Amino acid sequence: MRVGIIGAGQLAQMLAMAAQTMGISLVVQGPCGDDPAVAAASGWVEGPLGAPEAVKALAEQVDVIGFENELIDLASLHPLEQAGVVFRPSLDTLASLMDKRRQRHILQDLNLSIPAWIHLKEALAHPERLDDFGYPLMAKAASGGYDGRGLQIIDDGEALKAFAEAVHPDDWYLERFVGFERELAMVGARSVAGEVRCYPLLETRQLGQVCTTVLAPASVPQSVEARAITIIGSILRQLNYVGVLAVELFLAPEGLLVNELAPRTHNSAHLTIEACATSQFEQHLRALTGTSLGPTDLGMPGAIMVNLLGFEDSRKTYAHEQHALAALPGFHLHWYGKRVSRRGRKLGHITRCLTGSTPAQRQQAIKESLAAVDRIWPLSQAMA
DSSP: EEEEEOOOOOOHHHHHHHHHOOOOEEEEESTTSSTTTTTTSEEEEEEEEEEEEHHHHHHHHHHHEEEEEESSSOGHHHHHHTTTTOOOHHHHHHHHHHHHHHOOOHHHTOOOOOOOOHHHHHHHHOGGGGTTEEEEEEEESSSSTTTTTTEEEEHHHHHHHHHHHOGGGGGGEEEOOOOOOEEEEHHHHHHTTTTTTEEEOOEEEEEETTTEEEEESSSSOOHHHHHHHHHHHHHHHHOOOEEEEEEEEEETTEEEEEEEEESSOOOOTTHHHHHHSHHHHHHHHHHHOOOOOOOOOOOSSSEEEEEOOSSSSSOOOHHHHHHHHHHHHTTTEEEOOSSSOOOOOOOEEEEEEEEEEEEEHHHHHHHHHHHHHHHOOOOHHHHH
């Protein structure tokens, strides 16, 4: 089976590496020959990301096409799908998740709890409808936002007025600010045959609204994980989704709230490469190729993953830091090979599997792991 991926960044890179171990030919499509995935892939189709002619050339080399992310013009690809090109998930399914306001309608139709929200344009026309929200508010871009982009905290009415004058109100919505206890992620997959498998519930920790650290398993009651499994199962089945999908969640005083959906392999589940029998990247390829899904249990008591975020604007290779990180006992370094570092940009990640038999032992190991990484890679400076 030959797989094509639209995109050639680090997610496509890790898909290509998984494809190598599975004996799958994987071809990526993207604009630059030095993008992270190109060297690891079986082939590369050059062209603007998701451009119809480039995707058509990709389709001539593969049996099925998937996506590194959802930030492309899907409408232009419909003629290819109508001509028989197989996209997984389907273009209609992916399109339903590109606009986060549309995501909210889907979630509400499934009777899933989400933060109260309102279109920015509606809030400006009817300010009284914000009375039940209170300040601060969270303004979110309806599409295109990730890694802290497309988010803005609104402290009061004057700030809202200034914000609305600086953006296109049609492209934004407002959400009640959630005083959450923890941020969580549930990552799961659905196969062509309808089989669903979920990874253990993950806890994500953010700095400047960018994920810095992921812990597995999340330190929450079993009932919370069971609810998260129910939530993602409902979404996968309702959308007839094929592939890996992530549900970002808030654990709040009022219960488990869905923050947003990510229709792709997800940063929070990178630790599955070392910590689970089937990584999220292998799982995604299993789904795309129509094979059965693999087991998703943790193979050890726990794991921690730390994102290596850029802390300066530079073209350095960070060879010294890479060597030092790779030499840390028990750690697994993944360096993406990006040409340019920017503050907050994901340049790599590092994972450590935890062996402590008690929660206290694992917490101590987490503390020690973060300190060991921080001595080499200044985590606190990345978002300063």
